[in-house]
Amino acid sequence: MHAADGGKDIASRAAELCGGALAPNEHYWRENMYISNIDHQKVQALTALVNVMPGQIVSRTLAQNKAVSITLFAFDKGTEISTHESTGDAMVQVLEGTGCFTVDGKEYLVHPGEVLVMPANVPHAVSAPEAFKWVLTVVFPEGFKK
Numbered sequence: 001m002h003a004a005d006g007g008k009d010i011a012s013r014a015a016e017l018c019g020g021a022l023a024p025n026e027h028y029w030r031e032n033m034y035i036s037n038i039d040h041q042k043v044q045a046l047t048a049l050v051n052v053m054p055g056q057i058v059s060r061t062l063a064q065n066k067a068v069s070i071t072l073f074a075f076d077k078g079t080e081i082s083t084h085e086s087t088g089d090a091m092v093q094v095l096e097g098t099g100c101f102t103v104d105g106k107e108y109l110v111h112p113g114e115v116l117v118m119p120a121n122v123p124h125a126v127s128a129p130e131a132f133k134w135v136l137t138v139v140f141p142e143g144f145k146k
Helices: 010-018 026-031
Strands: 057-064 068-075 080-084 089-096 099-103 106-110 115-118 124-127 132-139
Touching: 089 099, 099 115, 106 115
Parallel strands: none
Antiparallel strands: 057 068, 068 132, 080 124, 089 115, 089 132, 099 106, 099 124
16 A cells, blocks of 8 residues: 555555456456556457557567566568667567568578577677567576576
């Protein structure tokens, strides 16, 4: 309970924000959500959650903590993210279109339904030879240290 919300428990406050009563067990997953910005307990198409915008890279973070990051991306044709590194292993899964991933100087074209793992601390970049949508999952070793 927090003074700012009038001393109400989190389930009651969540019900107010959602416009009504919570479904059974809904209070539990709201208090313990690790995945956000996406409806829980609902079948969805990931491709519908991000839209390609002219000349832009659109992202939607679904999870971000010290152990894992999950982000949806929509790249317009010709957009790119320049060479960088990550402290965690990064797995990309293309959902729509084709993406070009350069890992340690080698280019990989990744098509819908395919995945590519980019090892931690290895330079990589992303470019869009055509508009495409993809999911990035990064697993950070820091999240598993005690």
